[in-house]
Each structure stands twice: as C-alpha cells, then as structure tokens.
Amino acid sequence: MDERTRRGRRAEAIAARHLLTQGYQLVEQNWSCPGGELDLVVTRADEIVFVEVRSASTRYLDSPSETVTAAKQARVARAADAWLRRHPEAPPRVRFDVIAVGFRWPWPAQVEHIEDAFTAPWAF
Secondary structure (H helix, E strand, O other), X not given: OOHHHHHHHHHHXXXXXXXXXXXXXXXXXXXXXXXXXXXXXXXXXXXXXXXXXXXXXXXXXXXXXXXXXXHHHHHHHHHHHHHHHHOOOOOOEEEEEEEEEEOOOOOOOEEEEEEEEEOOHHHO
16 A cells, blocks of 8 residues: 555544544445445434545645545545435435545644535536
8 A cells, every 4th residue: 555545544534533523423434336436424413424535745735625626526426326326215415525634744634624515416
C-alpha cells in the first residue's frame, strides 16, 4: 500500500470516528460498484448520508474539499443510486456530505465536515 492510500484510509478512519461522536451510525465503509465507490455510508434519525472523504497534506489547498469536482460528485451520486436500489429499507431522506481531513502541521489532523455539500442530479 502506498503512502497516498495509507493517508486516505487514515482519513476515512478519522472521519468515521468524527461521525460516530456526532451520533451517526456506520452502515458501510468503502462500498463499491461498477460505477464508483462510497467512502462512508451512515445514518442518523431518518436520514441516510453518503460521505465523501478527502485528505491532503499540502498547504496549496485551503481545504481538501476543493478536490470534490463535479465529475467526482457524479460518480458518488451514481454509486449512491446503486446502493439505494440494493437497500430499499434505507431511510427516506438522502444527503451527501464531504469530510475533509488535513494532515498539516500543527497536528492533530484538522477535520472539516460539510453537511449537504452537493445534490445528486437524480434528486431533481
């Protein structure tokens, strides 16, 4: 496993821990289908939340969340659609969040949770 993959897995673990402390329940982690991957799938109350986790160790970005492009949003939305078709029992409300984890000095890692970060094209 290369350094980038290790950092990504560490960011996902930090994001999951953050969500658990906020009252979310972890449903899936690293779920994939032919169209894409979901980093984290969590629930809270009557809502299912698909979470894209981004990390960076560079100072060139204000936040790793800047790397969630329209193309990335579309891939996550396609994967979420596939997940929802396989889980008809899922809560009725759907949300897409981004958790950005910055691995820069000073430590510890900085966590930025952006709720309702984007909307799936199929939601309209």
